[in-house]
Structures are given as C-alpha cells and as structure tokens.
Amino acid sequence: MLMNATHLKGLVIRATDGDIGSVDQFYFDDEIWAIRYLVVETGGWLGGRRVLISPFSVVSTDLPDKRLDVDLTRKQVELSPDINTHLPVSRQQEAAYLGYYGYPYYWGGPYLWGPAFYPAGPARSNASAEARADRTRRKSTDSHLRSSDAVTGYDIEATDGEIGHVNGFVVDDEAWAIRYIEVATRNWWPGKKVLVSPAWIERVSWEDSRVDVGLSREAIQNAPGYVESTPITREYENRLYFHYGRPPYWLPEAERTPSHTLSGV
DSSP states (O other): OEEEEETTTEEEEEEETTTEEEEEEEEETTOBBEEEEEEEEEOGGGGGGGEOOOOOOOOHTTTTTEEEEEHHHHHHHHTTTOOTSSOOOOOOHHHHHHHHTTTTOOTTSSSSSTTTOOOOOOOOOOOOOOHHHHHHHHHOOOOEEEEHHHTOOOEEEETTTEEEEEEEEEETTTEEEEEEEEOOOTTSTTTOOOOGGGGGGGEEEEETTEESSSSOOOHHTTTTOTTTTTTOHHHHHHHHHHHHHHOOOSSGGGGGOEEEEEEEE
C-alpha cells in the first residue's frame, strides 16, 4: 500500500510485550531511496533515548489505529546498540545494529533489501550475474542515510528552472521504498502538489539542499495533481507514468523501456 509519510509520524510502535514509543522521522538510503530505519521517541521509558527500528522487524501497519507492530521485545530494544541519532549514522554502527538483531546487511545482495525484495521476504538466489555485479559496484563502505526531516524543504529544480520544494514522501509500506517525492509548487503555481519518482532525479546537491529532476516545468505543470487525502490508485500511477513517458517501477526490469515521445522527455 502507498501512503504519505506524514502518516508514519506519531505511529505508536508496539512490541510483543508493550509499547516502545512513537515514530518521529525516518532515515532513508540516498542511493536506493528505501527507508532503512524509523527513528522512535521512547519518552520516559528509556530516559528520552531515541532508538532505531528497522523495517525487518515490522509485522503490520495499522494506520486507523495509528499503530505499527514489530516482532521485538522491549528488552531487545532496551539493550540494542545506542546510536546517537543527532549525528550521522556510520556503516560500522549499522553493521553492529543489524548484527545485534540478526538481520542481513541490506547492502549485501542484489535486491532492495540485500538478499530479498522485501524486508520480510524470503532470500532470493536467482539473481542474474549482471544484477549482482551492478549491486556490488554500487556498494559502499560508507553509510548513505539521510534524515527525512532534513531533506524536507529541499528545492526542486526542473531542466528549465525551479518548481518548488520537497514537501514530503510517498512510501510503499510493503517494500519500504520511497516511491514518490511530494513536491509543493510554491509561488510558481500556488496550491498544486505533484509527485516525482526518485528514478527521475538526475542529481541531488546535499550541500546546496537541491534536487535536480530530468523533467521540464511545463511537463510538471501539466502532470496529474496530487491530493494527500485521496488514495493513490494504480490507475492514477498509470496516468502519471504515461504523462511523463517513463516506465513504471512495477514492470520487470527487462520491460522498462522508456518512451521518448511523451511530454515528460
């Protein structure tokens, strides 16, 4: 299911033996655009300590009840590696964290979650040699985690000028992938919000807090609008991808042949 990431904030994290705290923000991988950790405020339970919760532990998400169930105990969380979320999280700290819980390294395989497509999915062993080699080339000894709060507000630059700013994210809560960046068009086109796929990003300047997308202002202006209160359907997604002439993310890799005749190119 696709949901606006604003619905994650405030979700109560429930362990098998009681509540842990509530979601404050999340860290995402700036290479793959997947949510790697939820940052959870534990309140007075752990003396104000913030802890990381991996999607590997998520059992279910209940948005109406604002609850997220995890397959962890409170004691496990209490004894987990203490990571200062006010500082960048290193790959060494990630390795210690994942090792403590017995989770696989997400950077250790050809898929979004290392050996699997989904954090709760079975390991895959049929990856092509080409896919494995490509993932290996992209692996880094450095962590590539970014805070959702820090990136919100970044300027969005089209091929021919600024279009607005990052207003939020749309998340797939099965793969825990960021499927879209929510763009508020600001003074250029007041009131309209649009969605842009991370796959259409050409460059991110972390120093300048700017995201460059390979789309024209006109294409974005004429794109289907986004209303947060309206569920994102596959029909809406099809219209969005058709408008931009880009291959949908749900197609097999071999079938993702972009068209060069539509408005977004």
